[in-house]
Amino acid sequence: MAESSSSVFDMDRIHLLVEFMKEHDLREVDLQEGDQKIRLSRGAKEVAYAPQSMMPAPSSAGPAAVSPSTGAVADAANIKTILSPMVGTFYARPNPNSEPFVKTGDHVEANTTVCIIEAMKTFNEIPAEIRGKIVAVLIEDGEHVDTDKPLFKVEVGK
Amino acid sequence: MFKRILIANRGEIALRVIRACKELGIETVCVFSRADRGSQYLDLADEAFCIGGPKSIDSYLKIDQIISAAEIGNVDAIHPGFGFLSENAHFNEICRDCQITFIGPSPEAMQALGDKNTAKSMARAANVPVVPGSAGLIEDDNEAVRIAHEIGFPVLIKATAGGGGKGMRVASNDLSLKQALIQARTEAQAAFGNPGVYLEKYVDRPRHVEVQIIADHHGNVCHLWERECSTQRRHQKLIEESPASKLPADVRRDICDAAVRLVRQCKYTNAGTVEFIVDQENKFYFIEVNARVQVEHPVTEMVTGIDVIKSQILVAAGQALPFKQDEVLQRGAAIECRINAEDPDRNFQPCPGKITQMFVPGGPGVRFDSHAHAGYVVPPYYDSMIGKLIVHKPTRGEAIACMIRALDELRIEGIKTTIPFHKKLLAHATFVDGMVDTKFVERELLG
Numbered sequence: 001m002a003e004s005s006s007s008v009f010d011m012d013r014i015h016l017l018v019e020f021m022k023e024h025d026l027r028e029v030d031l032q033e034g035d036q037k038i039r040l041s042r043g044a045k046e047v048a049y050a051p052q053s054m055m056p057a058p059s060s061a062g063p064a065a066v067s068p069s070t071g072a073v074a075d076a077a078n079i080k081t082i083l084s085p086m087v088g089t090f091y092a093r094p095n096p097n098s099e100p101f102v103k104t105g106d107h108v109e110a111n112t113t114v115c116i117i118e119a120m121k122t123f124n125e126i127p128a129e130i131r132g133k134i135v136a137v138l139i140e141d142g143e144h145v146d147t148d149k150p151l152f153k154v155e156v157g158k
Numbered sequence: 159m160f161k162r163i164l165i166a167n168r169g170e171i172a173l174r175v176i177r178a179c180k181e182l183g184i185e186t187v188c189v190f191s192r193a194d195r196g197s198q199y200l201d202l203a204d205e206a207f208c209i210g211g212p213k214s215i216d217s218y219l220k221i222d223q224i225i226s227a228a229e230i231g232n233v234d235a236i237h238p239g240f241g242f243l244s245e246n247a248h249f250n251e252i253c254r255d256c257q258i259t260f261i262g263p264s265p266e267a268m269q270a271l272g273d274k275n276t277a278k279s280m281a282r283a284a285n286v287p288v289v290p291g292s293a294g295l296i297e298d299d300n301e302a303v304r305i306a307h308e309i310g311f312p313v314l315i316k317a318t319a320g321g322g323g324k325g326m327r328v329a330s331n332d333l334s335l336k337q338a339l340i341q342a343r344t345e346a347q348a349a350f351g352n353p354g355v356y357l358e359k360y361v362d363r364p365r366h367v368e369v370q371i372i373a374d375h376h377g378n379v380c381h382l383w384e385r386e387c388s389t390q391r392r393h394q395k396l397i398e399e400s401p402a403s404k405l406p407a408d409v410r411r412d413i414c415d416a417a418v419r420l421v422r423q424c425k426y427t428n429a430g431t432v433e434f435i436v437d438q439e440n441k442f443y444f445i446e447v448n449a450r451v452q453v454e455h456p457v458t459e460m461v462t463g464i465d466v467i468k469s470q471i472l473v474a475a476g477q478a479l480p481f482k483q484d485e486v487l488q489r490g491a492a493i494e495c496r497i498n499a500e501d502p503d504r505n506f507q508p509c510p511g512k513i514t515q516m517f518v519p520g521g522p523g524v525r526f527d528s529h530a531h532a533g534y535v536v537p538p539y540y541d542s543m544i545g546k547l548i549v550h551k552p553t554r555g556e557a558i559a560c561m562i563r564a565l566d567e568l569r570i571e572g573i574k575t576t577i578p579f580h581k582k583l584l585a586h587a588t589f590v591d592g593m594v595d596t597k598f599v600e601r602e603l604l605g
Contacts, residue, residue, distance in 0.1 A: 146207035
């Protein structure tokens with residue numbers, strides 16, 4: 001152990017938790033410290049991590065699926081992620097007083113505007129480019145994004 | 159002083175700038191393409207943003223993405239490194255418009271010097287010798303003969319729209335001149351759609367000698383002495399050194415003073431390199447100015463003890479250079495070998511791929527500037543340089559011996575590199591004697 005850490009993301013602590021869960025046959029453990037959260041879910045197949053921060057993907061401690069989302073399990077085949085095409089600031093709403101462009105549960109078409117990314121004083125409307133149902137919103141209003149940053153999860157088709 | 163700088167570059171030079179910033183207490187923001195995601199040097203930056211696809215044109219050349227990263231990264235300045243946008247006056251201007259300091263010369267100075275003809279007239283105005291040649295394009299053959307006699311045979315015919323050696327012909331007398339003009343015009347028309355040609359004095363076995371300069375915004379313009387960069391293959395530098403071997407002291411002084419004169423004339427600020435060719439009689443002629451920091455800046459740093467990148471940052475931040483010209487001394491001899499991911503046995507074919515093992519040399523006088531490491535995958539999208547090995551010793555002979563020792567220690571496995579070729583070069587008599595010219599590698603080592 002290189003350093004002791006009281007962070008919820010300390011790898012050694014996570015390993016201890018996983019062992020603890022196995023030992024006591026626990027299915028799910030939710031931890032929160034300040035605004036750091038982690039949920040460990042012990043399902044039939046995999047133990048998964050749900051980090052909130054920009055942690056680098058930990059080297060595998062087993063078949064763990066690291067998903068940069070608030071969802072706790074690895075994506076099923078019909079879940080696609082809308083990624084940011086550019087660097088800028090993410091806005092969920094057309095303007096501060098409106099409703100967000102999309103919410104979880106909304107249906108989108110390929111040309112549905114899902115958000116605005118502001119770059120160099122230009123407000124770019126970002127199309128979904130997939131058809132389906134929004135199942136997760138991964139970014140907060142006003143957050144900075146770069147290319148390939150995951151924005152939304154979409155259940156394809158319907 | 160800046161609080162945060164964005165580095166609009168990648169690899170070795172991005173790492174170099176991170177290092178200078180850390181020593182100055184400045185935070186860094188890096189940008190990276192998808193191909194560079196996960197590169198270890200990015201972990202040293204305070205923030206890093208992905209700006210697009212692997213090809214340069216989709217990432218490192220995307221001005222909008224870079225400026226956007228600068229805005230969300232909340233930086234005060236951008237260091238452009240070399241290559242990419244470092245000599246793009248338009249990018250320079252956009253930075254200025256966005257109130258971000260571009261660490262380099264002004265867009266106006268950059269633009270003026272970017273045009274070879276303008277640069278040449280500025281050189282003449284500063285009393286800096288330029289390669290003798292025709293004032294403009296050759297309109298008729300009799301004029302060509304007259305000019306050739308004025309400047310002296312042999313002459314070089316060059317395409318005005320040209321580059322890459324196309325539309326170039328050498329002529330040694332009136333008869334071959336007329337033939338060569340026809341050939342050059344035809345080739346130029348085919349390659350560039352423009353048959354315009356001009357004449358220049360042909361310099362036999364030229365040496366490439368360049369002068370590092372740095373100028374602040376308080377009127378202090380200094381040279382940091384010269385570098386010899388004649389050891390090249392197809393116009394690509396392989397080995398650089400400082401001081402230039404076999405350059406008489408008075409010529410060294412004159413060439414460096416000429417560089418300073420030109421820089422003052424152009425009101426150029428920040429770092430730059432003034433390039434000259436030197437003929438076999440030690441006469442020098444101005445070629446062009448590189449309005450950016452260069453790959454080979456470390457050899458200058460070793461012999462002068464001056465950190466060129468830090469100096470750039472200080473100048474851009476409006477500070478005065480902390481030295482005067484008479485305090486800039488050349489001590490000892492420095493040599494740099496550019497280590498490329500190329501196979502010297504297969505015509506220097508690029509060898510991207512994974513470095514499986516790497517052992518880095520060290521010891522007194524050895525410096526290795528590289529972003530590579532064991533496990534690093536050299537991407538195929540960018541130039542093949544993966545590191546620079548630099549040595550500094552009291553004499554050139556000791557520097558050569560040290561470089562050979564360091565090259566023996568340097569192990570990069572998993573890909574082919576130019577390390578074996580460098581060892582050959584350093585053992586080659588022409589190099590050891592310092593009797594180099596820009597074509598000696600091709601002539602003597604590559605048959």
